Amino acid sequence: xxxxxxxxxxxxxxxxxxxxxxxxxxxxxxxxxxxxxxxxxxxxxxxxxxxxxxxxxxxxxxxxxxxxxxxxxxxxxxxxxxxxxxxxxxxxxxxxxxxxxxxxxxxxxxxxxxxxxxxxxxxxxxxxxxxxxxxxxxxxxxxxxxxxxxxxxxxxxxxxxxxxxxxxxxxxxxxxxxxxxxxxxxxxxxxxxxxxxxxxxxxxxxxxxxxxxxxxxxxxxxxxxxxxxxxxxxxxxxxxxxxxxxxxxxxxxxxxxxxxxxxxxxxxxxxxxxxxxxxxxxxxxxxx
Numbered sequence: 001x002x003x004x005x006x007x008x009x010x011x012x013x014x015x016x017x018x019x020x021x022x023x024x025x026x027x028x029x030x031x032x033x034x035x036x037x038x039x040x041x042x043x044x045x046x047x048x049x050x051x052x053x054x055x056x057x058x059x060x061x062x063x064x065x066x067x068x069x070x071x072x073x074x075x076x077x078x079x080x081x082x083x084x085x086x087x088x089x090x091x092x093x094x095x096x097x098x099x100x101x102x103x104x105x106x107x108x109x110x111x112x113x114x115x116x117x118x119x120x121x122x123x124x125x126x127x128x129x130x131x132x133x134x135x136x137x138x139x140x141x142x143x144x145x146x147x148x149x150x151x152x153x154x155x156x157x158x159x160x161x162x163x164x165x166x167x168x169x170x171x172x173x174x175x176x177x178x179x180x181x182x183x184x185x186x187x188x189x190x191x192x193x194x195x196x197x198x199x200x201x202x203x204x205x206x207x208x209x210x211x212x213x214x215x216x217x218x219x220x221x222x223x224x225x226x227x228x229x230x231x232x233x234x235x236x237x238x239x240x241x242x243x244x245x246x247x248x249x250x251x252x253x254x255x256x257x258x259x260x261x262x263x264x265x266x267x268x269x270x271x272x273x274x275x276x277x278x279x280x281x282x283x284x285x286x287x288x
Contacts, residue, residue: 033105159206168282
């Protein structure tokens with residue numbers, strides 16, 4: 001495989017590659033922790049795993065929200081969790097220690113759209129805190145439990161904006177680029193350490209119709225993704241041990257076509273297809 005400037009997912013002809021890491025996993029009976037799971041994409045992921053027979057652990061801000069989500073999921077448990085609070089993370093892990101998790105889905109995230117200088121610095125820093133620092137903190141706490149399992153899986157929800165510029169969503173895109181780099185690097189580190197029992201995946205969806213990206217406009221040829229479609233892709237990634245997932249198909253085609261293009265041509269194509277203007281009308285809420 002030839003690694004071009006757009007990352008490790010493109011072969012010699014620039015087409016996106018979906019890689020797999022080992023034997024398939026049956027998620028029935030597995031314990032799956034999902035962050036940011038009280039609503040939106042996180043709840044859809046929790047629901048999809050529950051329907052596949054997994055024992056789901058719901059975590060999110062606010063005990064009432066968590067309880068409401070748990071009540072809708074057969075066999076689920078839940079805990080209030082702020083991913084930016086290491087003490088809370090450690091407390092949840094301690095409570096789960098007698099029955100450790102097999103799968104961790106880092107989904108919690110926030111978005112604050114708008115021109116970079118119009119968004120208050122506090123919101124930029126909050127985006128980094130939740131989307132990146134929080135993800136790293138949760139992974140750092142629970143990775144030892146995953147490594148101790150015969151077969152386990154770590155899924156990090158990144159974004160299509162990890163592979164393309166996103167004006168009016170600069171810090172969000174920056175965190176998702178970082179999440180993708182973290183995911184790739186951690187996966188390679190585990191392989192170097194001969195710890196192939198843990199598969200590490202990055203899922204990179206386009207705009208999802210949860211309200212988080214309200215007012216945004218998908219690029220030409222793309223469409224809004226449903227939370228259920230993305231959740232199904234996450235479950236399949238774990239079942240088939242896929243290391244990288246990008247959706248919808250239009251995004252895969254766009255990235256394949258733009259891989260290796262001169263920068264000027266790449267910018268022209270992004271503007272022509274609406275990628276560069278997709279967040280201009282953003283009005284969405286802050287939490288997944």
